[in-house]
Amino acid sequence: MLAFATDVPVGRLILFCAASAFALLTTLVAQDLDLLIKGGHVIDPKNGLNGVMDVGITAGKIVRVAPDIPASSARRTVAATDLYVVPGLIDIHVHVFHGADPDAAYSNGPNAVVPDGFTFRSGVTTVVDTGSPGWRNFPQFKRQVVDASRTRVLALLNIVGNGMRGDPYEQDLTDMDAKLTAARVGAYRDVLVGVKVAHYSGAEWDPVDRAVEAGKLAQVPVMVDFGGHQPELSLESLLLEHLRPGDIFTHMYAAVRGRIPITDEKGRVRPYVRKARERGIIFDVGHGGGSFFWGQAVPAVKEGFLPDVISTDLHRGSMNAGMKDMLNVMSKMLNLGMPVDQAIAASTWRPAQCIKRLDLGHLSAGTIADVTVLRLREGDFGFIDASGKSLPGRLKLESELTVREGAVVWDLNGIAAEKWHQGN
Numbered sequence: 001m002l003a004f005a006t007d008v009p010v011g012r013l014i015l016f017c018a019a020s021a022f023a024l025l026t027t028l029v030a031q032d033l034d035l036l037i038k039g040g041h042v043i044d045p046k047n048g049l050n051g052v053m054d055v056g057i058t059a060g061k062i063v064r065v066a067p068d069i070p071a072s073s074a075r076r077t078v079a080a081t082d083l084y085v086v087p088g089l090i091d092i093h094v095h096v097f098h099g100a101d102p103d104a105a106y107s108n109g110p111n112a113v114v115p116d117g118f119t120f121r122s123g124v125t126t127v128v129d130t131g132s133p134g135w136r137n138f139p140q141f142k143r144q145v146v147d148a149s150r151t152r153v154l155a156l157l158n159i160v161g162n163g164m165r166g167d168p169y170e171q172d173l174t175d176m177d178a179k180l181t182a183a184r185v186g187a188y189r190d191v192l193v194g195v196k197v198a199h200y201s202g203a204e205w206d207p208v209d210r211a212v213e214a215g216k217l218a219q220v221p222v223m224v225d226f227g228g229h230q231p232e233l234s235l236e237s238l239l240l241e242h243l244r245p246g247d248i249f250t251h252m253y254a255a256v257r258g259r260i261p262i263t264d265e266k267g268r269v270r271p272y273v274r275k276a277r278e279r280g281i282i283f284d285v286g287h288g289g290g291s292f293f294w295g296q297a298v299p300a301v302k303e304g305f306l307p308d309v310i311s312t313d314l315h316r317g318s319m320n321a322g323m324k325d326m327l328n329v330m331s332k333m334l335n336l337g338m339p340v341d342q343a344i345a346a347s348t349w350r351p352a353q354c355i356k357r358l359d360l361g362h363l364s365a366g367t368i369a370d371v372t373v374l375r376l377r378e379g380d381f382g383f384i385d386a387s388g389k390s391l392p393g394r395l396k397l398e399s400e401l402t403v404r405e406g407a408v409v410w411d412l413n414g415i416a417a418e419k420w421h422q423g424n
């Protein structure tokens with residue numbers, strides 16, 4: 001260094017050092033992105049983005065979304081021309097408490113599925129398990145599912161302490177404790193985002209009211225799977241009296257025994273259902289194995305009664321029937337006439353708002369980089385409802401690429417992969 005300094009005039013040395021520093025800086029700037037998703041049609045409802053833009057990701061976070069981010073600034077660039085680039089999808093109705101107890105139904109039993117096996121391939125990066133565990137078996141659910149999954153797994157805790165273990169557990173009023181449920185939610189706010197009530201077949205309102213009570217105590221929303229009560233309970237009373245604004249009515253297009261459907265015999269949306277929406281009740285698809293009927297969805301959409309949120313009610317029965325996966329349910333809504341940007345909003349920012357997780361469902365700079373790249377295919381497709389009837393459709397969404405916390409977790413056609421050639 002000394003020898004160098006004596007050989008070179010001081011002015012030139014300063015110039016040299018400045019030039020070196022600048023070169024180093026530009027190199028750093030040049031490589032500041034780990035991943036650049038380039039030229040896709042970005043739909044980010046929270047930020048009002050709906051157009052061709054690039055998305056830059058570094059260290060698991062969104063760095064910037066802007067037109068024309070140079071490919072030279074990224075270590076890896078994915079061409080997303082003619083594809084939609086959207087926040088990682090949020091499915092707010094799934095059953096993922098899979099387990100080895102053959103008698104435990106959806107709560108550590110065989111009816112629930114492994115999240116990572118079904119999420120990324122359909123563009124989903126966050127799921128909300130809806131009531132598979134209750135306060136008693138939540139610790140097991142957390143260890144077995146939440147902590148062991150790459151998918152972000154959140155949950156609504158069942159008002160039944162034993163969760164969805166089937167009957168007689170789900171008929172046991174003595175195991176529906178608002179205080180203990182709320183206490184568990186309060187202790188695990190990073191995972192537990194609400195309360196669920198479902199499957200009770202008695203004539204009492206107690207399960208609903210206790211779930212709402214738990215929701216009030218913990219200041220979280222309640223999701224209701226309503227129906228099957230003997231005798232039938234009033235839908236109007238549920239929507240206008242028992243639920244609070246912000247609570248979620250799932251299975252909105254169901255037509256099942258023991259529950260009044262949302263449209264009447266003439267296909268008109270019942271006035272009190274519209275009133276419920278006006279007072280802030282959230283309407284969720286919750287397709288499932290038995291809760292989506294063309295006879296409800298077609299007239300309701302025709303009357304403009306679209307879902308606030310789109311979800312699957314994923315379990316081993318629904319995914320092998322008409323539901324299939326999140327993108328299939330979204331595709332159904334597109335074919336019924338829901339605009340693409342609204343279907344994306346109902347699968348990203350709207351569900352995030354419903355569960356009060358405002359850190360999710362958008363592409364703001366600094367947020368965790370959960371991103372989904374979708375292809376909207378046009379062709380001749382068919383879609384089946386819960387009664388087994390099919391409708392044709394021209395549109396079908398497909399997940400090309402799913403990114404979870406900056407890492408590629410699904411790449412259908414290798415668009416993010418390095419090209420193979422002999423010798424590399």
Ligand SMILES: [Zn+2]
Pocket residue numbers: 093094095130225288313
């Ligand atoms: Zn369900």
